[in-house]
Amino acid sequence: MPTVTDEEIIELIRNGGNARNAGIRALYQSVGQQMLRFFVYRGVSSDESKDILQETIIKIVRGIDSFKGDGTARAWFWQIARNCLTDFLRKQSRLGDHESVFDSEAWQKLEETTPDPVEHSPRQSIEECVADGLATFGEKMPERAYVLTLQMDGASIEEIGKIIGRTVAATKQYLYECRKKIQPFISRCNELLNA
Amino acid sequence: MTQPIEKEHDQWIDALSGNPDPNADASINTQALALRKALGDRSRKIDAQVPDADEVLFQKIKSRIQKDEKAKSSAPTWKAIITYVLAAFAFGVITTRMALIPTMQASRSTNADIEVIDGHAVQTVTVRVSDPIKVVQAAMAEAVELGLTVRIDQTANGYRLYIDGLTSYSPKQEKLRGILGISDSASGKAIFLIQVTEAKN
Numbered sequence: 001m002p003t004v005t006d007e008e009i010i011e012l013i014r015n016g017g018n019a020r021n022a023g024i025r026a027l028y029q030s031v032g033q034q035m036l037r038f039f040v041y042r043g044v045s046s047d048e049s050k051d052i053l054q055e056t057i058i059k060i061v062r063g064i065d066s067f068k069g070d071g072t073a074r075a076w077f078w079q080i081a082r083n084c085l086t087d088f089l090r091k092q093s094r095l096g097d098h099e100s101v102f103d104s105e106a107w108q109k110l111e112e113t114t115p116d117p118v119e120h121s122p123r124q125s126i127e128e129c130v131a132d133g134l135a136t137f138g139e140k141m142p143e144r145a146y147v148l149t150l151q152m153d154g155a156s157i158e159e160i161g162k163i164i165g166r167t168v169a170a171t172k173q174y175l176y177e178c179r180k181k182i183q184p185f186i187s188r189c190n191e192l193l194n195a
Numbered sequence: 196m197t198q199p200i201e202k203e204h205d206q207w208i209d210a211l212s213g214n215p216d217p218n219a220d221a222s223i224n225t226q227a228l229a230l231r232k233a234l235g236d237r238s239r240k241i242d243a244q245v246p247d248a249d250e251v252l253f254q255k256i257k258s259r260i261q262k263d264e265k266a267k268s269s270a271p272t273w274k275a276i277i278t279y280v281l282a283a284f285a286f287g288v289i290t291t292r293m294a295l296i297p298t299m300q301a302s303r304s305t306n307a308d309i310e311v312i313d314g315h316a317v318q319t320v321t322v323r324v325s326d327p328i329k330v331v332q333a334a335m336a337e338a339v340e341l342g343l344t345v346r347i348d349q350t351a352n353g354y355r356l357y358i359d360g361l362t363s364y365s366p367k368q369e370k371l372r373g374i375l376g377i378s379d380s381a382s383g384k385a386i387f388l389i390q391v392t393e394a395k396n
Contacts, residue, residue: 024257032248046246053248057256058263126225131233138237145237151211152234176204186230190222 006073129189137185353390
């Protein structure tokens with residue numbers, strides 16, 4: 001079955017009528033599930049993720065004429081998704097004062113102000129140790145944890161870049177930084193290797 | 196030296212993806228593979244909370260989009276009607292309508308011109324009455340009540356009243372025709388230049 005490209009989705013929605021309905025369905029099928037997952041990984045509930053997805057799809061459809069082709073359509077869809085999530089979290093007061101939109105400068109500032117974890121507790125195996133470290137890391141830096149999950153899932157650098165709104169080069173650098181940022185949470189587990 | 200560090204990063208990321216480099220330091224691969232397992236376990240727990248992007252949710256979204264579009268498309272029509280109704284009330288039409296008819300009938304004369312509006316030929320009728328303001332008030336109020344499209348502009352010596360939606364031999368429009376001196380057979384659009392000068396007999 002031929003898939004509709006993101007650019008074709010935009011054209012369908014712009015055309016109006018039945019084409020528009022087909023475009024909206026194709027959009028939903030193309031990004032809906034992935035966006036729901038992204039929202040839940042960012043800490044919202046199942047029901048909240050559906051609300052945010054609704055807002056996202058509606059805003060994409062409403063603003064369809066504002067997409068001028070600078071950047072890919074997929075990146076544009078995800079920008080709107082991230083903005084909707086940010087708006088939601090802000091309204092729910094789940095964003096700290098130091099948090100902002102999901103652009104690279106804001107994330108860098110956030111990470112520079114986030115203190116390293118200090119918890120240490122005895123663990124039986126390296127896997128349990130890493131799992132605990134990851135859990136704490138996921139709470140403090142959910143976006144980074146999600147990106148690592150995507151990498152683990154086998155997503156390409158390009159796909160990850162579209163989701164987080166970065167270029168390929170910047171996404172690769174972001175992954176390098178993820179490795180650095182998770183170290184304080186799991187490097188102590190290396191001791192268990194030698195134990 | 197950035198090259199070796201970048202290479203370590205790449206090896207770590209490769210191991211995280213499930214493709215460990217056999218030439219990488221053992222600690223890099225071990226940590227990345229342990230993290231890969233932990234990410235997988237965590238992912239399974241979180242994924243269980245992720246709802247399905249199913250047809251029910253899609254229909255809800257589609258319905259909301261349709262409601263939005265209906266609200267947008269009907270808003271201008273209501274605005275136009277409310278605007279004209281408010282204008283009619285501001286002129287105090289309802290209280291003066293019955294008193295106008297003798298005045299209008301006693302002092303009107305008309306002649307006709309043709310003007311092109313939006314590519315259509317529209318007849319222009321000049322109406323000279325002793326009290327143009329009252330004629331405009333009455334005509335606008337009646338036209339709005341009938342649901343006709345009405346526009347009004349002020350001119351140097353009176354008012355320019357554009358009416359669209361006239362229907363020939365329509366009993367409902369009889370009063371409007373009487374106010375403006377329109378024949379029963381006239382239909383469509385018309386412009387009425389309601390002059391402020393005194394009527395000439």
